[in-house]
Amino acid sequence: GENVEQHPSTLSVQEGDSAVIKCTYSDSASNYFPWYKQELGKGPQLIIDIRSNVGEKKDQRIAVTLNKTAKHFSLHITETQPEDSAVYFCAASYTGGFKTIFGAGTRLFVKA
């Protein structure tokens, strides 16, 4: 069935370092891959997304890459700051599915 695997479950980095979170999806029909950030006591917030016709997308300090052949996609955060500390979720969906499947989440700690 549909599944999104996310690694690592926990990531601790020093302020200023880069952080990388990796995901793998199972449904080859998936064509939309959003990333969400969830802070304590809040709902997840969309931070960046990528569609299957694009291999890479960047927005300031965050970037996403997509490898459709391998069914892998990744989130890269550069120059991490303490306010980047949160839980990050990758997700996948496809046109007409009307359902988004989420990874299990990565808890990112950025140490000052």
Place this chain on the structure above:
Amino acid sequence: KAGVTQTPRYLIKTRGQQVTLSCSPISGHRSVSWYQQTPGQGLQFLFEYFSETQRNKGNFPGRFSGRQFSNSRSEMNVSTLELGDSALYLCASSLQGNDGYTFGSGTRLTVV
């Protein structure tokens, strides 16, 4: 513009009771999706509504139901509550259902 509003924020119910949760989407968003979030299972899809029609449903028992009104507001109902239903219930709205979500802050349901 106003975000996604979920009410109530917190609920404590007894086993066997039923509960109704409410969600008001962002103005102009016609798709509303519901998710259950627990530490062990992550974000699990419940159902998605668009123009008062349920277009997809997750693998939850029939005790979980929902509906959407003509103004796009949505409610979900859980009958015969069980201890395992304790979770954060998140509502997410989007334009079409195949795009990025805007989540509410959730309703924290505790079943005792």
